[in-house]
Amino acid sequence: MRPLDKPRFKRLLFVYSRRWRRRAIFVVGGLAVGGAAVALAIAADWAQKAFHHFIGNWPFGGLVVTPLGFGLIIYLTDRFFPNSGGSGIPQAIAARTLKDTAERAKLVSLRIAVGKILLTLMGLLVGASTGREGSTVQVGASVMFTLGRFSRRHQPGLILAGAAAGVAAAFNTPLAGIVFAIEEMSRSFEVRASGLIIGTIIAAGLTSLAFLGNYTYFGSSDAVLPMGFNWIAVVACGVVGGLLGGLFSRVLILFAFGLPGRAGTWIKAHPVFFAAACGFAVALCGLLSGSTVYGTGYEQARAALHDTGALSVFYAPLKLIATALSSISGIPGGIFSPSLSVGAGIGADMARLFSATPIGALVLLGMVSYFSGVVQAPITAFVIVSEMTDNHSLLVPLMLAALIAQGASRLVCKEGVYHALARKFIPPPSS
Template sequence: MLIPKRHRRRRLLRLHSQRLQRRVIFVIGGLVVGAAAVGLALAADQAQALFHSFQTEFPYGVLLLTPLGFAAIVYATNTYFPNSQGSGIPQAIAARALRAPRDRRKLVSIRIAIGKSILTIAGLLCGASIGREGPTVQVGASIMAAIGGYSPRRQPGLILAGSCAGIAAAFNTPMAGIVFGIEEMSRSFESRTSGLIIGAIVAAGMTSLALFGNYTYFGSSSAHLPHLVDWVAVGICGVVGGLMGGIFSRVLVLFGAGFRGRFGQIIKSRPVLFAAACGLLVALCGVLTHGSVYGTGYEQAREVLHSRETLSWYFAPLKLLATALSSISGLPGGFFAPSLSVGAGIGSNLSYFFPDTPIGALVLLGMVAYFAGVVQAPITAFVIVAEMTDNHGMLVPLMLAALIARSTSRLVCKEGVYHALSHKFLAEAGPDAPLRGSRDDKKLDDGAEAGPDEKRDGPSSSAS
């Protein structure tokens, strides 16, 4: 039976209206995520400045402030903002894979976004070795999911767009935001959603540029490898950075999964006391390093990148330890920026073995290698470091270092830390809650019509 012409026009008009609505949602969401990322960045910088002032005046006062701060933050997290602990990227990955909207809301919501932001700033106020970039991903995913909350079938795509926009706005690295979405968040990129996600990233980036100006996160670097013999450092940095990154990831995965026996029971039954113990150890690391391991580590990484002076040999291992303690304590806070500072410390230490190689090049290699070892996402690692330093002359050695680091890391930790930690949140949702199979995931990302199981606000019994 032929469809009347006026009905075809009406249907076509409705289709165009829905497509326009989707574009508007993604763009508005990107603008809001960009503003949220800038606000979190400004608040985080102020928090670090206040802690630095306190630590300078009362260097041993941190032995009381940091443990008490850790304990209070973990108590608030567990009591008022559950599922806001840690980086936030595993929660975004898990939320994107879940079927039911009510399961997603446990991981990404405006309530969690507010709690995540406040508690991350509180962590920096008491000296935790954490970053704001991972939390920005969960905040971005929460904002986008809330804006598109009336349409559950679009939420996986919105969560992906919000996560990518969060990374792009946090570092002012739009290309890294796209690559992060492909390699880490979705492991694929559908052509029908690519324009919408890029639109959200552009909107977030424009907001960041309007409020912050056009800046490079670590400043422009012209470091390079002038001689062929300097390429030996690429392999060494890849192996050392990958090994240390794998060890860090392994520690986080082990504590995330939980331990059996008495030790595991103590951690589970007394999370606030365990957080205080972690805080005390972080404070001791800070005292031993004269305060250099507190916070994000941004200043230390930038300083060694642009000067010929090296960091103390103990900075990298103690910064790694402080970051691991902050992460396993249950605090909300990421390890994106702290990982880059640990990598900078690794590059600085290796300069003693390569005195004729520019230290800036070794620092870049260390950053990429360690970060690739932690997340096992080599493309994201070298793209984000190249964008953050405006250095494209080092792309090939950075690529090679990232690949070597990823392979080395897998000898210690079989899976990237973000995806490994996301399994816990998927398991808590139940065996039938996650989407099964790429076809369902693709339908939700593309905004296609959802089936009855996908529209129902509750766990689905099965997936086709």
């Protein structure tokens, strides 16, 4: 038997060790992202309960605490954690697009991950109408980018995997994490990296399962939509949800790139005062809604879905306004959960028009329609809602509603909010 050539053996050893090192980065990163998502979920629940306890004792306290909190958060964001404001998903999309490592580090880094977590929790602690899921996406992208900092060749794949793992771990929805990576983060699928991305999502999901158990985010729903007249509700929810989602996106994009005239100049020069004004307006929405529009909106959406609590006819518009105000203020926090909650309110309002249609089905249609209208990613919308509610009976109506909503949204806003906002973080090409 001929002895193995030593130089060739060394080359093979180097190649295989490099491959396993790369795989280890994805797996270890997935575990880290899952741990961060669990920690943020637990802390976010505590922050919301603390604020609701405060409001329960001092109903008008939000008029003081919320604007002061918004102003302080914006000051800390601009001073210590730049580029950590808002949802975080546009930053992750932009970071994946950029070619320069230093430019990417301005959008996804360990420093930003820490700031994102702390400031998102602060927002929920003072009553912001924000979610933690968008924040988890930027945190996941930051963790993976940090772990693979010296593997420049694979940075886009690492960022993509971290963002997808963030969605999967935040909602316990591994399939939605994959779809989100394909449709929203990359709008394409890198076949060579697909196994590693799935491996990262599995690692993050297992970490979440280990700490939180095998839960369904909104609880299991067995709602169905009988054939016939009830299907008119699919079209109605799709049109209304899509138009309102597009309007919401257009407002966010308009403020993100600056209002024209003196108003825009003043906002740019006084971001802390503008954030405080937004916080005061959010507190007013809280008073008008009976304190239901604060936070992620999870409890309200779950109650509407399972018909355990009636939502006011004003819940959806007030929650939409409170979420828009929280977002345009610039404080860190996502729009994922609040959007689903607004959609649940739209579905509950539709039940007043379609009294013969099961309310659970209308709530799910409202969720999908409004969320699809905001992000204009219909596949992600119906997959994540069906997976979050363990409902497979409504897949076809949810698909149809998502597509109708996307079309209606484009009448108002030409592009989904995440990709439109991502352009803000991409420097213009040098001439």
